[in-house]
Amino acid sequence: MGKRLNSKHKIDRRLGVNLWGRAKSPFNDREYGPGQHGQRRRKPSDYGIQLMAKQKLKGYYGNIGEKQFRKYYQEAVRRRGDTGENLVGILECRLDAVVYRMKFVPTVFAARQVVSHNHVRVNGKRVNVPSYMVKEGDVIELKEKSRELPMVLEAAASNERDIPDYMDVDLDKKRGTFTRTPKLEDVPYPVQMEPNLVVEFYSR
Template sequence: MSKRISAKYKIDRRLGVNLWGRAKSPINRRDSRPGQHGQRRRKVSDFGLQLMGKQKLKGYYANISEKQFRRYYKEAVRRVGDTGENLIGLLETRLDAVVYRMKFVPTMFAARQFVSHGHVLVNGKKVTIASYLVKEGDTVEVRAKSREIPMVLEAVSSGERDVPEYHDVDHKKMVGKFVRVPKLEDVPYPVQMEPNLVIEYYSR
């Protein structure tokens, strides 16, 4: 098992949820935390709930760094409207998240690596920054030389998940359009995300 997959499974077990809805998650077989014998679950405090909410959302997007996640929170606060919805919108406009949602890759972790290795074009130009924020109307496509990569072909043909309606994708041409910034209710999270807990955590 690769370190990357092992790390994902450890996140699932630590949080006690199948964060990405993957069939091979250890949570599907046993509900225990990391460690030789797991750890007993205790009653969770308000702070613990807030921390868990933050860790779930941060972990889902390929476990982005705390520094970067806090920056998204500050930007969400600065913008007009509901802070929680703004936070979800920012996370879903990350290029790696867009590539994942368009089903060009099988996992969020693979999406980050796929972008950083130069396999993705935005409006016809190569972008290698996974945190690049895509705008409404932008086109995202897999480079011609990368369209026969087995991982890409497998992801496109997989019936494990669907492309959400805020993306318009042509898998034959390996190109998609980012239609609009989604709201929380639009995002197909396998588990319940509670951005309000994230806001409470950083507002302490």
């Protein structure tokens, strides 16, 4: 589980957005940062804007560690094409992100948990590493016994979000195919993500 699981809603308020678009987010009631000085607002510098863009993208995927996130950026630079688009594509290939997108669980934090606790199979083989990189054509499914977990049933019944069109999912069987790596415009972020600013942050 992520180190910041107990304070994940503080991420919403610190960044000033309802990052996951959830009805339960306290940001819906208190649109200011947490803590004693949360209501003070200063105009951010260019560096501050770039840092915020990075923190939003990192936070959205379960608050990935800085070292790992920088590795994703370096891989995105190495690949051909737009670095920001490449970075989003890499993040969307993480197994925990795929499990979340397929609506097998209600949150990305829950996705990390079900993967770590051996509830997920990729192409019939158990995988318990949330950062495992899914490839196009891979079949992801929950173990049969895991399909009745309360949070799995909650996610399937939720109307908070839809399954994106770059995966083909059978919700009844809790099985899906990752059909293609998405572009930024394909990813159903509830808030505006600016990977171009993340690229600027790292290339300073």
